[in-house]
Amino acid sequence: MSNKFNANALTEYSRSYARRVATDFYQKHATINGQQILSLTPISQINMFVLSSLSDKWQADAAKFRSPYFDFTDADVQEALQNFMNVVSQHICVRREHLEPLLADAARRTIIMIFDPRAYFDEILRSQPEFTLTAAALKHITRYTKINQFIPAHITQRIKDKPFVYANQAIGYLDEALTQRGHELEHYDKFVALFSEKLPMDVSALLRSHVPDVIPNAPSRSFFDTATESTVPPAPLVAAEVSPSTETVQENATATVAPAIPPQPVPASVEEIKESLKEISAHPAPVDDSDVSGPMFLQGGAGPEPVAPISQPSQLQTGAITQPATSEPAQPTVPAATTPTLNDTIREAAPAEPANSIAETFHRAPIESIARSISLNQKFRFINQLFNGNASEYSQAIQEIDTLNNYGQALDLISDQYASQYIWDMKSDEVSELVEILKRRFS
Template sequence: MSNKFHQSVLTEYSRSYARRVCADFFSNHTFISGKQILTLTPIGQINLFIVSNLFDKWKSDAEKFRSPYFDFTHPEVEEAMRSFMNVVSQHIAVRREHLEPMLADALRKTLTLIFDPRYFFDDLLRNQPDFTLTSDAAKQIVRYTQINKFVANYLVERMNGKPFMYVNQALNCLDEVLSQRGHELEKYDRYVAILSEKVPIDLNALLRTSPGVANGSPARSFFDTELESDNTGAQSPNVGGAAEASGNQPTDLSSAPLRPTLLTETGQRTFSPAEPPMSQPAVPADSFSDSPGVGVQFSPDESDRYTREPVAAPVAAPVSQASPFASGTLSQSPSFEAPRLSADSDSRSGTGEPTSVAEAFHRAPIESIGKSISLNQKFRFINQLFSGSSTSYAQAIEELDQMENYGQALDLISYRYASQYLWDMSSDEVSELVEILKRRFA
């Protein structure tokens, strides 16, 4: 729930506005049609949200026709169903008792989109099924978004024709577009004036923060402003998007939060268990682990578990025109080499042989992830990694087993499960699961 509003005031205002609009319309009508909904209020976004709600109900009702006793995949049945539902959609007839709550909800969403666009799109993405944003869903968001539509368009552009992207990736795209183009967010003034013609709106009572802060570029923290005043280096093309909107210098990458990184023979994989703070621009995962001055690796301790340890790095040379930061070749910087962790470096001695028979057994390749997990591990994985849901656990293991290589499996963990279930990437359970993946794709 957005913290920029006094929720009780927002709820009451939305209900009051809906009552007033419905009272005016239904004084002369019994039903409202689809075309009438599109012109119900002078703010098109409110009307579109109502139509979007009806579209969801239309799809839900279509699914209710399906039965296990009939073949709904037959071409004739599919065509008949499509024709029937299309005809139904042309005869929308909504009574007041059903429209009024939909209108109130549409107004709440519209006000959130106006005053807190970051929260609006963040919440919309996090509620996508299976923590995945499909291309169809992205197009629907564009279709029913009128205010700040460039944000929705940016998500579709970044998908680049792919059938889906994980929500964690979509949230990073959201950070990018708001950091780079936050100055393009629509102003609230004219919408407040239009709403006040029907029901006066008191911004001081509605908002917890100043309206000026609620609109325009995203708010920035002390660490993004005071610390950047001393940074006069050249700006990297991969970071500092927020600086373009605010005019400040970009934050030094060495102050960014650490992310655990695994390096394999096929390339680098970076875990992103949590999104960056909303008050600072996102740092792309593919450039973060190459940042000068900091590094993270997983190294084995005496109990053969991976733990997160800081790695000392050489002091980076002053930024100059010849610097990789100035030329845009951040990942090729000669002043820092990311730590490497091979698939078997922690299980072999200096002679290249396994340190024990037990270790050799536990690191032998396996054909199935599920069959290699002990009963005790299974209970711990379900409780610690999947919020106690055995169904979610079984589905995840099945999907991981279907991956083609170790890199794809790590991507699935990083972009879906870690963010969806808020994993602690330094926990024993995550380390054990990663070790099992290594054996599966060895």
């Protein structure tokens, strides 16, 4: 999810809004049908997202209906099954306990689309199966998009006549649309007013920082087909050739609207990722004994390490730094009245152990669970740096890796799926630390 939002506030508001809407509707009705969903809230995007969720479940149920004992490829069977599903779709009937979670999710997605359209579409494109955007999937996205429709329309034009494109290429088209036509993004004020009619929306509490006034660079047929037909003509597509007059318009727009975000880096191939993982495996990452939870310094570091008392064993690896040849290191100033603690007394009495002996033993020891071996600080860094802030994807990945049988399977999984999908920097500390944890898990 976009890091522009206060996640807890967004979730709580979405649930409260859904609860309020559901309460008002179900006071007079026991169930809700398709036509009533279309007018459930004054924000058509929320209503369409609810229908989109129902459509997905409808398709999933149809797939479950197939049996290995019958020929579902037969033309008569396919036609009969399609007719059956079309008839069923005309009789939507949802009770409150089933609708309210769908409504809360629809409200949450709509809020993200309004305040951070780039993050919304980026997440949709990255979540496509096999990191590939097909023409059918793009058609489904376009059908259920009612806010900033020019974005999927632009992507549709760019992949015209192609059966699919890779998600990172589609993300490039997304940034292109926002750069060229960012001035067309719908302003959030009117939607805040519509939300507030049912439940007051405090924008300052919902967002980490307030959004600027200009958001920069955002029965013969199924019910789901007829319900999503737009009565408003789609936004004009961007011409392939840019005329001089168009260039002038774009220059004027650029003067007030900054590009949404710089183009994303092109992901490495799976083969390059696997080679990088092999190299990382052969050169283990330095041991990090600490779980830094305090404020971070510039460049994402934790700041300079404090100078350890002379009586404590060094935590630096042998040969990690060059000792000064002529000058003595400055000793920390210790107040004269300080009374030695029991730990200090024990350290002075005990013989000094070789540098890193305890730390190395602990950090290289085999582990039974990856999730339990990751520190809180590492977890936050893995989520932010490796999974683009998506905590649920991080949890799913860790659980899946924990079920594997060996180290090779783990490397194959992260190289074939996660490193490609989230465009990992294979030279980052987070990748090295994760590989080191995998080695301990499957040693």
